[in-house]
Amino acid sequence: MDPSQYPGGAPPAGAVGAVPGQGPPPQGQPYPQGPGAPANYGAMNPSETKGEAGKLPGGQAAPTPSAPSLNEMDNVGGYENVGFSDNCLPPPSYDESVQPPTERPEIKGVDVVNEDQAREALMMYVAEHCCYGKGAAETMKFTQLQPTNAFHYTLETFCESRSTAWAFEPFCGESLTPPANGPAPGPWDITPSPGPTMFQDGKMDLEVPHTASVKACHNCCASGWIQCNKCFGLGREQCTFCNGRGCSRQYIDGDWVDRSCTSCNGRGMRTCHRCHGCGRITCTLCDGKTRLKCYIKLTILWVNHVNDHIVERTELPDHLIREVTGHQAFQETAPRVFPVNHFPDPEINAASKRIVGSHAGAFPTERMLMQRHQVRIVPVTQAFFNWKEKDSDFFIYGFENKVFAPKYPQTCCWGCTIL
Ligand SMILES: [Zn+2]
Ligand SMILES: [Zn+2]
Ligand SMILES: [Zn+2]
Known part of the structure; x- marks a missing residue:
């Protein structure tokens, strides 16, 4: 120092x-x-x-x-190492114990689709593909509707991080809370208002109380003006129309002749458009106020960390499960959730244990504010059918009855020709 x-x-x-x-x-x-x-x-x-x-x-x-x-900068107790770039501050230690809940929400069952619904969903799907033939969807014979459930586990860990840095802005005469009025509160002792919206990313900048002071602007020596950086203080700049020559060559009646530049009236220079000729501009740092208010800025970041796991045992691509709604079988919110251990599918219990465990030590510079986990049950039906003596299948999934039918028998190429 x-x-x-x-x-x-x-x-x-x-x-x-x-x-x-x-x-x-x-x-x-x-x-x-x-x-x-x-x-x-x-x-x-x-x-x-x-x-x-x-x-x-x-x-x-x-x-x-x-x-x-x-x-x-003033010497502010507790903020001695603050510079002008953000300095991340890990939270003080806090209670991280996790207790198994005494009562957990019960897990509810799901619905299945029937043949009419399966056919209707497929008809909708075919209608969305302009050159698919609808004949197959209308006349196919269902041989089996195999209902299954996909399980989608999601853990959200909502965290807060804090950092401090010196900040400055033009001083406009507002009243300050200078260091002399009392000690500055510690960065983790300040309560933001309004507080965060749970499980939503956010950011807030705050002035740490009792850290503000007023300094003469160093950029303009407290004059409020700096030299114009366009004309370097001359008040004039080269004419861009004639490149400073004062004339331009024109082709008139079969001859090239030099004509006085109409933009600069032949002078080659024009009044600087940035400073309007006075050679100086308002100081960009203090905005012409001549003084700067310096204070320690606390930046609070809220981040929702999300990880999930999908259990889907058919040929349907797993990621499709994220895009549709299902039945929320279970949801729990707590400062620290305990892994799900009572779901009928053990793979979900194992995934919950793994993901909850991975979040436990994953954010050492952040304070964990709340966790939420849920299991969604998304219906998936594999529809086996026969059409023109050929067996095939497609999938209906989600409450939206979305269809995944890469093997639909009447697509553009040969579907068009047989119509
Ligand atoms: Zn000119
Ligand atoms: Zn200028
Ligand atoms: Zn200034």
């Missing part, structure tokens, strides 16, 4: 944010302005290279452009 270890405030060679050939100015001299100024000036502070717990390896530029000098 001690700037004196690098005379003049210059970072060591290869330090974070170093710009080749552009060291900071000698102490006591103003910060450079305009296009010559390094974009990440403040991040060149040596203390930035030490903090951040290795988040900024040597040579990698800090992500925040033109941040103020870290040395100027």
Whole structure:
């Protein structure tokens, strides 16, 4: 943290944010302005290279452009290592014990489709495929409708993570809660309002109370203006129409002649459109307010981690089960769920045990807020049929009675020819 270890405030060679050939100015001299100024000036502070717990390896530029000098930031108790990029903060330890529930929701059964429903579903499927022939669907003889159930287990683990970083914004004269008014609360002691929507991803940025202070804007030396970076302060720029020549060559009556440029009236230069001729623009960092409010920003991220397992024992591709509705046989929500151990299919119980176990230690930098798991039972019927002396089959699945019929006998190629 001690700037004196690098005379003049210059970072060591290869330090974070170093710009080749552009060291900071000698102490006591103003910060450079305009296009010559390094974009990440403040991040060149040596203390930035030490903090951040290795988040900024040597040579990698800090992500925040033109941040103020870290040395100027107030010393906020509990936030000594905060830099200008997000610093992830693992949660303090908390109770992670899991108890088997004394009572669990019972598991309910499912329905099966009959021949009429199977045929109707297939007719709908054929109608969606413009060149499929509907004759087969209308006249096929069902030889067997084999009902089965697919089981879809899903575990959601809803977690929160927190990180802090110094932030700054134009100061508009609002009242602050400076460090002198009291100690800053710890990053995990702050309660967000409104709180998260359970099992939905979200993000919230908060100002940590008692960390704010006002600093003179270093980007414009508190003037509110910086040199125009389009015309470099000249107020004029080269005419783009004639490329500064003042005239343009035109073909008139079979001859090439030079005509005075109508865009710049022959001057070759035009008034700079960015600064309207005054050579300076409003400081982009303080928005012309001349001062910056610096504070520690707490970023809260909510992430819903989802993993699932499908038990489906026919030729129907398993992933199709995710896309349809079924019967919710079981659902349980708890801070820590206990693996399902009472489902009639042991593969689901094993998958639940495996997935619950894998989530238990998977998010060490996050605080687990809630877990929810469920088993859906999705009906799958394999319909065996005979059409024109040939045996084949198709599948009907989900409450939507969706059809999977890759072997439908009357598709475009030869279906069209026999109609
Ligand atoms: Zn011109
Ligand atoms: Zn300009
Ligand atoms: Zn400024």
